[in-house]
Amino acid sequence: MSRRDRTAGEVLVRRLFTEHGAALLAYASRLLGDHNEGAEVVRETLVRASYAADRAELFTIARDLAVERLRARPRAAAVPPAGNLELLRAVEALPREERDVLNALYFQGRNVKEAATSLGVPAEAVKTRSRQALLRLREASS
Incomplete structure (x- = not known):
C-alpha cells in the first residue's frame, strides 16, 4: 500500500468517525452493554468501512462485530x-x-x-x- 493510499484511508476514517462516530459508539455500546468494548467495535468498524465499497453499511458492520464479540463471551457473560x-x-x-x-x-x-x-x-x-x-x-x- 502506497503512502498516498494510507493517507487517503486515514482521512476517510477520520471523516467517518466525525460524521458517525458518536452514533456508532452509542449503538455498539448498547449492543454489548459495555462502553469500552463499544469503542473497540467502532474502531474496527471504521477500519473495515475504509476498505468497503459501500459506506452505508456502517451499522451492519458494527452489529456484525458486536455479535462476534457476544458469541465469543462465556455463556453466562453473554446474558x-x-x-x-x-x-x-x-x-x-x-x-x-x-x-x-x-x-x-x-x-x-x-x-x-x-x-x-x-x-x-x-x-x-x-x-x-x-x-x-x-x-x-x-x-x-x-
Whole structure:
C-alpha cells in the first residue's frame, strides 16, 4: 500500500468517525452493554468501512462485530442484565413506527429533521412518536 493510499484511508476514517462516530459508539455500546468494548467495535468498524465499497453499511458492520464479540463471551457473560433485557422487550413491544423513530434518533444519531426525511414523515410526527415511545418505555419500567 502506497503512502498516498494510507493517507487517503486515514482521512476517510477520520471523516467517518466525525460524521458517525458518536452514533456508532452509542449503538455498539448498547449492543454489548459495555462502553469500552463499544469503542473497540467502532474502531474496527471504521477500519473495515475504509476498505468497503459501500459506506452505508456502517451499522451492519458494527452489529456484525458486536455479535462476534457476544458469541465469543462465556455463556453466562453473554446474558444481558435483567434491566437491559426488560428494556429490550419493552422496545420490541412498541408499535413499529415508534421503534423506527427511536432507532433513527438514538441508535443512528439523527436529529428530528434527518429522522423525518429518512422515515418519510413530517418532523412533528417524529416528535410525537418519540414522545409517545418514551412515555410507553417509562410506563413499562415502573
